[in-house]
Amino acid sequence: QAKREGKNGVRFFASTLDVAAQSQMFTEVRLRRALQRQELHLHYQPQVDARTGALLGLEALVRWTDEQLGDVPPARFIPVAEESGLIVPLGQWVLNEACRQLAQWGPGVPVAVNVSVLEVARDDFVAGVRSTLERHGLSGTQLKLELTERLAVRDLHRAARHLSQLRDLGVRLSLDDFGMGQSSVSTLLKLPLDELKLDRSLLADLEDSPEARRIVESLIGLARGLNLSVIVEGVETTGQLEILRAMPCSAVQGYLTGRPAAPDAWTERIRAVQSERGDP
Ligand code: C2E
Ligand code: MG
Ligand code: MG
Ligand code: MG
Numbered sequence: 090q091a092k093r094e095g096k097n098g099v100r101f102f103a104s105t106l107d108v109a110a111q112s113q114m115f116t117e118v119r120l121r122r123a124l125q126r127q128e129l130h131l132h133y134q135p136q137v138d139a140r141t142g143a144l145l146g147l148e149a150l151v152r153w154t155d156e157q158l159g160d161v162p163p164a165r166f167i168p169v170a171e172e173s174g175l176i177v178p179l180g181q182w183v184l185n186e187a188c189r190q191l192a193q194w195g196p197g198v199p200v201a202v203n204v205s206v207l208e209v210a211r212d213d214f215v216a217g218v219r220s221t222l223e224r225h226g227l228s229g230t231q232l233k234l235e236l237t238e239r240l241a242v243r244d245l246h247r248a249a250r251h252l253s254q255l256r257d258l259g260v261r262l263s264l265d266d267f268g269m270g271q272s273s274v275s276t277l278l279k280l281p282l283d284e285l286k287l288d289r290s291l292l293a294d295l296e297d298s299p300e301a302r303r304i305v306e307s308l309i310g311l312a313r314g315l316n317l318s319v320i321v322e323g324v325e326t327t328g329q330l331e332i333l334r335a336m337p338c339s340a341v342q343g344y345l346t347g348r349p350a351a352p353d354a355w356t357e358r359i360r361a362v363q364s365e366r367g368d369p
Contacts, residue, residue, distance in 0.1 A: 117173045119155050120166055124178055129153050131186055133355055135347035136201070136320055139334050142346065144358050146233060148201040149187040150349050151179070171207055171239065180208045184221050188232070190352050192225040197363040198355075201233040201263065209236065210244040215254045222258070229258030235265040235286065238276055245279050253281050263320070268308060277315060285312045289323020289343070296328045306336050 123129055133147040153161050170176040184202055191200045208214060222229055234255070238245065252262055261283045264276060269288035277285075287308055294301035305321070312319045324330055324343030333341060 113169055113172075116158070116161065116166055116169045117175065119158060120153070120170060120173075120175055120179075123153055123155060124175065124182060127182075128155075129179070129182060129186075131183065131190070131352070132349035133190075133200070133352055134342060134349040135355070135358075136340055136342045137346045139321075139330065139338050139341045144198055144355075144362050145340055146199045146201055147355060148235065148342065148349075149183060149190075149203070151183055151203075167205070171205055176205055176208060177211065180204055181217060181221075184218065185224070188221050188225040188227055191231055192227055194352075194356065194359050195363060196228075196231055197366055198359045199231050199233050199261070201235050203235045203237065203265065206236055206238045206244060206248045209234075209248040209251050215251050218255055218260065219258065229255070229260040233261040233263055233284070235263045236280065237265045242279075245276070249280050256281055256283075266322075268304075274311075277317075282317055284318045284320065286342075287319060287321045292321070292323050292325075292329055295332055296326070302332060305333070305338075309336055309338055 130152050131149045132152050133149055135144055136146040136148060137143060138145055151163055151167075153163075153166060155161055167176070170179050184204075187200050187202045218232075222232065234252075236248075236252075256262060262281060263284035263286055264280065264282050265286045266288040267285045268291045285308070287305065291301070291305050291308070295305065309319050318340065319338060320340040320342055321333055321338050322342045324333065324341045324345050326345060329343075330341065330345060
């Protein structure tokens, strides 16, 4: 019996691999190919002043359209990239592309790049960011890193050391998805941070539930107490925006104030910010 299994081992294995694992493997193969062929691109979503709507920054969000898989959302391929190690070349590509675009736009509106703490914990991370900034002639102050944690405490300590070094370059550090899943209060003690991004799941009941309002208000207070700025993500309705303004919440990001779009969509608005500031 063992012999028969051995002979048919490969087929047996393939036929019982569950659908999820198969599609994960296929995603990984296609993603590796897309990276090699430079087939990814970035969209940018505005982060705005909650009161005035002024453009404060743009978040870079990776986009991938595969010939066979179609548009694959980052929520599907970023976890695959993290598990397979592809997150490292992917992260390097994203950072370089965002910096290239930033240099083309010129100073005035910082760009935020998502990184997983997995990348940040690597020993070559700081040198990589520094050389990417240099390559494009950028100051660290034009860059913000949004961190999502999905890692062991050991990595968190190493990440914290690296982040401090980046902060010395003027890079701003933001903790993403706060209030959801693994972004926890204890992380605030472990990482050097400038900003909290409140997860959009916190907004679900904002308009109907006084408790939901109090939670968001408290988190904004927590951030203020720690000297962190706050961005509330996922604002979709004017009702939500009104409530947040009254709290008061200083900055928002969401479909209401701008959907992610290709870089060309933002060039004019960036020019306007630059000429208001009196830049050349
Ligand atoms: P995130 O960093 O929290 O980014 C915000 C996500 O919420 C984006 O989804 C954005 O399109 C979406 N969003 C913005 N406003 C609204 C809204 O009003 N309503 C709703 N329903 N959604 C809104 P996206 O682009 O699909 O990205 C999902 C996640 O994938 C990101 O969450 C981030 O964690 C990760 N990700 C995206 N790009 C990168 C990247 O270049 N590197 C890494 N490591 N992760 C990335
Ligand atoms: Mg983000
Ligand atoms: Mg987020
Ligand atoms: Mg998120």
